[in-house]
Amino acid sequence: xxxxxxxxxxxxxxxxxxxxxxxxxxxxxxxxxxxxxxxxxxxxxxxxxxxxxxxxxxxxxxxxxxxxxxxxxxxxxxxxxxxxxxxxxxxxxxxxxxxxxxxxxxxxxxxxxxxxxxxxxxxxxxxxxxxxxxxxxxxxxxxxxxxxxxxxxxxxxxxxxxxxxxxxxxxxxxxxxxxxxxxxxxxxxxxxxxxxxxxxxxxxxxxxxxxxxxxxxxxxxxxxxxxxxxxxxxxxxxxxxxxxxxxxxxxxxxxxxxxxxxxxxxxxxxxxxxxxxxxxxxxxxxxxxxxxxxxxxxxxxxxxxxxxxxxxxxxxxxxxxxxxxxxxxxxxxxxxxxxxxxxxxxxxxxxxxxxxxxxxxxxxxxxxxxxxxxxxxxxxxxxxxxxxxxxxxxxxxxxxxxxxxxxxxxxxxxxxxxxxxxxxxxxxxxxxxxxxxxxxxxxxxxxxxxxxxxxxxxxxxxxxxxxxxxxxxxxxxxxxxxxxxxxxxxxxxxxxxxxxxxxxxxxxxxxxxxxxxxxxxxxxxxxxxxxxxxxxxxxxxxxxxxxxxxxxxxxxxxxxxxxxxxxxxxxxxxxxxxxxxxxxxxxxxxxxxxxxxxxxxxxxxxxxxxxxxxxxxxxxxxxxxxxxxxxxxxxxxxxxxxxxxxxxxxxxxxx
Amino acid sequence: xxxxxxxxxxxxxxxxxxxxxxxxxxxxxxxxxxxxxxxxxxxxxxxxxxxxxxxxxxxxxxxxxxxxxxxxxxxxxxxxxxxxxxxxxxxxxxxxxxxxxxxxxxxxx
Amino acid sequence: xxxxxxxxxxxxxxxxxxxxxxxxxxxxxxxxxxxxxxxxxxxxxxxxxxxxxxxxxxxxxxxxxxxxxxxxxxxxxxxxxxxxxxxxxxxxxxxxxxxxxxxxxxxxxxxxxxxxxxxxxxxxxxxxxxxxxxxxxxxxxxxxxxxxxxxxxxxxxxxxxxxxxxxxxxx
Numbered sequence: 001x002x003x004x005x006x007x008x009x010x011x012x013x014x015x016x017x018x019x020x021x022x023x024x025x026x027x028x029x030x031x032x033x034x035x036x037x038x039x040x041x042x043x044x045x046x047x048x049x050x051x052x053x054x055x056x057x058x059x060x061x062x063x064x065x066x067x068x069x070x071x072x073x074x075x076x077x078x079x080x081x082x083x084x085x086x087x088x089x090x091x092x093x094x095x096x097x098x099x100x101x102x103x104x105x106x107x108x109x110x111x112x113x114x115x116x117x118x119x120x121x122x123x124x125x126x127x128x129x130x131x132x133x134x135x136x137x138x139x140x141x142x143x144x145x146x147x148x149x150x151x152x153x154x155x156x157x158x159x160x161x162x163x164x165x166x167x168x169x170x171x172x173x174x175x176x177x178x179x180x181x182x183x184x185x186x187x188x189x190x191x192x193x194x195x196x197x198x199x200x201x202x203x204x205x206x207x208x209x210x211x212x213x214x215x216x217x218x219x220x221x222x223x224x225x226x227x228x229x230x231x232x233x234x235x236x237x238x239x240x241x242x243x244x245x246x247x248x249x250x251x252x253x254x255x256x257x258x259x260x261x262x263x264x265x266x267x268x269x270x271x272x273x274x275x276x277x278x279x280x281x282x283x284x285x286x287x288x289x290x291x292x293x294x295x296x297x298x299x300x301x302x303x304x305x306x307x308x309x310x311x312x313x314x315x316x317x318x319x320x321x322x323x324x325x326x327x328x329x330x331x332x333x334x335x336x337x338x339x340x341x342x343x344x345x346x347x348x349x350x351x352x353x354x355x356x357x358x359x360x361x362x363x364x365x366x367x368x369x370x371x372x373x374x375x376x377x378x379x380x381x382x383x384x385x386x387x388x389x390x391x392x393x394x395x396x397x398x399x400x401x402x403x404x405x406x407x408x409x410x411x412x413x414x415x416x417x418x419x420x421x422x423x424x425x426x427x428x429x430x431x432x433x434x435x436x437x438x439x440x441x442x443x444x445x446x447x448x449x450x451x452x453x454x455x456x457x458x459x460x461x462x463x464x465x466x467x468x469x470x471x472x473x474x475x476x477x478x479x480x481x482x483x484x485x486x487x488x489x490x491x492x493x494x495x496x497x498x499x500x501x502x503x504x505x506x507x508x509x510x511x512x513x514x515x516x517x518x519x520x521x522x523x524x525x526x527x528x529x530x531x532x533x534x535x536x537x538x539x540x541x542x543x544x545x546x547x548x549x550x551x552x553x554x555x556x557x558x559x560x561x562x563x564x565x566x567x568x569x570x571x572x573x574x575x576x577x578x579x580x581x582x583x584x585x586x587x588x589x590x591x592x593x594x595x596x597x598x599x600x601x602x603x604x605x606x607x608x609x610x611x612x613x614x615x616x617x618x619x620x621x622x623x624x625x626x627x628x629x630x631x632x633x634x635x636x637x638x639x640x641x642x643x644x645x646x647x648x649x650x651x652x653x654x655x
Numbered sequence: 656x657x658x659x660x661x662x663x664x665x666x667x668x669x670x671x672x673x674x675x676x677x678x679x680x681x682x683x684x685x686x687x688x689x690x691x692x693x694x695x696x697x698x699x700x701x702x703x704x705x706x707x708x709x710x711x712x713x714x715x716x717x718x719x720x721x722x723x724x725x726x727x728x729x730x731x732x733x734x735x736x737x738x739x740x741x742x743x744x745x746x747x748x749x750x751x752x753x754x755x756x757x758x759x760x761x762x763x764x
Numbered sequence: 765x766x767x768x769x770x771x772x773x774x775x776x777x778x779x780x781x782x783x784x785x786x787x788x789x790x791x792x793x794x795x796x797x798x799x800x801x802x803x804x805x806x807x808x809x810x811x812x813x814x815x816x817x818x819x820x821x822x823x824x825x826x827x828x829x830x831x832x833x834x835x836x837x838x839x840x841x842x843x844x845x846x847x848x849x850x851x852x853x854x855x856x857x858x859x860x861x862x863x864x865x866x867x868x869x870x871x872x873x874x875x876x877x878x879x880x881x882x883x884x885x886x887x888x889x890x891x892x893x894x895x896x897x898x899x900x901x902x903x904x905x906x907x908x909x910x911x912x913x914x915x916x917x918x919x920x921x922x923x924x925x926x927x928x929x930x931x932x933x934x935x
Binding site (some may be wrong): 662731735 | 837904
């Protein structure tokens with residue numbers, strides 16, 4: 001009962017809000033927030049069980065019995081272990097704050113649809129993290145993809161929004177293919193070898209040896225599975241090949257970006273990797289791949305974020321980059337560290353997005369950084385919050401980001417020196433872009449006077465809470481030279497081996513200081529370059545125009561994808577009505593093949609099926625052709641046959 | 656040679672004629688051919704009657720020539736039938752301008 | 765006696781042969797008139813067979829009515845319905861034609877075996893002139909059928925005329 005209610009509260013309220021919230025925004029707002037409060041409370045209650053019993057055993061709750069086999073019963077159940085608990089806290093906690101913030105951000109008449117979608121999203125995300133088997137998790141996975149479609153395309157009147165929503169869904173779907181294939185392989189192996197019709201994580205773990213012994217294409221099955229699952233992760237968590245939906249997804253309302261693209265949906269991929277860590281642990285090759293994709297994405301995100309003009313786009317690429325760091329952590333086997341960063345990132349990124357939302361609202365919808373500036377006077381609270389968020393993101397000392405980033409860097413250093421160097425460069429770039437943003441938005445050498453706008457408390461309060469969290473959460477896991485608090489890893493140790501750091505204490509201190517140094521360099525450089533406005537941008541544009549354009553246009557990846565897969569022409573934000581012929585793109589080629597297949601095989605099958613009755617009918621039609629002579633013939637022949645038969649029978653030749 | 660002239664031979668001839676007539680009726684295209692076939696069938700039946708009338712065991716006086724009388728009836732009926740059939744064919748021919756039965760395939764009011 | 769029997773057998777053979785041959789020719793002639801002429805010979809053959817069976821009246825009336833009446837009628841019909849346009853004797857013997865012929869053959873075989881299987885109890889009758897006796901029969905024992913036959917003839921005649929009559933009503 002308990003676990004189910006965590007998922008059910010938002011689910012049912014989503015339905016109710018959809019039905020009655022349209023006319024009754026007050027109901028929508030209240031119900032939306034209350035349901036998340038309830039979920040949060042139940043989550044905490046359930047989680048307390050971990051502390052009260054001081055055991056970290058998971059509790060499970062059987063939802064329904066799928067089948068009963070001779071050996072055992074197959075159950076669909078929800079299970080909460082420490083990993084799910086942490087994720088659920090994140091989802092419901094940050095979700096709650098964002099719900100409250102949305103009360104102030106969204107217009108009253110939009111409440112109905114908005115809160116129902118948002119609640120649905122929370123419900124599905126909770127289903128994702130609470131399920132104990134791949135299939136139900138996949139339901140949640142796809143569900144949140146769908147919700148992101150709904151929410152990104154919330155203001156559906158605009159083509160840009162709808163295109164972004166469609167893009168998000170489609171790209172997610174491509175990732176889903178990987179997961180689906182992985183599920184099928186797992187099921188096939190388990191059924192064949194052990195007659196076990198199950199996709200539960202536990203079962204996969206117990207029978208891990210099966211996946212090691214078999215191999216396809218020279219890779220062990222475990223590797224193949226990891227790679228397939230990683231495709232899904234790339235789709236959902238916006239890693240390099242499939243990140244393209246995340247920047248465009250900023251077309252949705254800002255709280256949506258805060259929730260989905262900072263705290264929840266994008267972390268689903270990291271969650272999956274942490275869940276199936278035992279699988280990634282046995283496959284060296286896949287872990288290497290994960291690591292490299294992670295670091296490349298991290299660098300990619302941070303370089304592209306440097307010159308963007310839209311606030312939300314900077315934050316979007318920042319998310320891509322930070323997700324890259326989390327992936328990197330998973331790639332080197334530090335799953336607990338990755339989860340820690342997930343939680344911390346959820347706090348400060350959500351905070352940054354909420355601040356951006358306040359700024360956007362204050363600027364009456366303008367998102368272009370070049371047209372902002374001098375807001376430190378007008379939005380003091382927001383200004384302060386943004387500083388907190390930025391400092392946390394770049395990893396300055398008492399803020400949470402310092403601790404999590406440090407851990408990542410330390411573990412990466414143990415594995416791979418070159419990647420570590422790249423990661424350090426990423427730290428510098430991270431600090432640079434976020435402070436560029438801060439200076440351009442709030443300073444920029446201007447002094448603006450916005451027409452008496454005060455951020456409502458309903459928006460300020462969540463920001464304050466998040467700011468607090470962005471500082472406090474760090475202290476769940478401090479390194480040895482700073483107190484060695486290890487609350488977080490203690491929790492996680494039931495699931496993961498927390499690797500002992502092989503570094504000496506001095507090395508650790510040195511590492512942290514080096515990272516701090518890099519971040520500080522980024523901050524100072526940004527201050528120097530941007531505090532008086534986007535001068536540096538202009539300078540780079542003139543001096544190194546190619547570089548500037550390259551970075552601004554995301555290394556032209558969008559154009560490449562568009563040209564190869566979709567259309568020879570401009571990137572996808574244009575209206576669809578401008579689509580003309582698909583000429584020399586991959587899609588055209590595939591569609592030609594598919595067309596032939598469709599026509600000859602599938603239609604051929606249909607025609608063949610139709611041909612059979614037609615053929616038989618034509619034969620039968622010859623019997624009844626309206627010619628009496630034919631009828632007489634048939635009658636005569638039939639009666640003759642009867643006659644013959646009778647005679648033969650009578651004469652004893654036939655018994 | 657005596658075996659040649661016996662009941663079985665006559666019956667064989669009659670059944671042969673019957674089968675030929677049946678084949679003509681079932682196979683030919685022309686309406687008049689079909690009438691010819693029908694006439695053959697009638698004749699086969701009549702021949703059968705007469706053969707039995709000759710080759711029968713002793714019966715009463717009145718029954719002695721019954722076969723032949725029946726054969727007369729058959730001839731009369733056959734003639735009447737041919738007459739009616741030809742009338743129909745001729746009137747059909749006026750409409751359809753053909754005697755091929757495949758082409759006479761629309762019922763007219 | 766034997767000689768007569770032998771002559772009789774030979775005549776029977778000839779008549780039977782002619783009948784059968786003509787019958788088969790009816791099938792194989794494509795030209796309608798040729799088929800009608802074959803029918804003629806068949807009828808003559810049957811008349812001969814009648815006479816061999818001592819049915820003199822019947823044989824003659826066969827020739828008169830059948831060969832001289834029905835056949836003439838048929839030939840008139842042929843003349844009246846000769847197609848003006850020769851649509852080509854495209855009488856392709858289709859598959860079902862051969863199937864029918866095959867079944868006919870099977871039927872004949874069955875009848876043949878049947879005929880030779882039954883133990884007929886026969887006695888040849890004396891041959892005598894039959895005309896008088898038939899007349900007597902018609903007016904004594906078979907009176908009713910006789911009357912009915914005449915009715916049938918009447919009806920058929922009137923009916924045929926009705927069918928064949930052109931519509932004389934004013935248009």
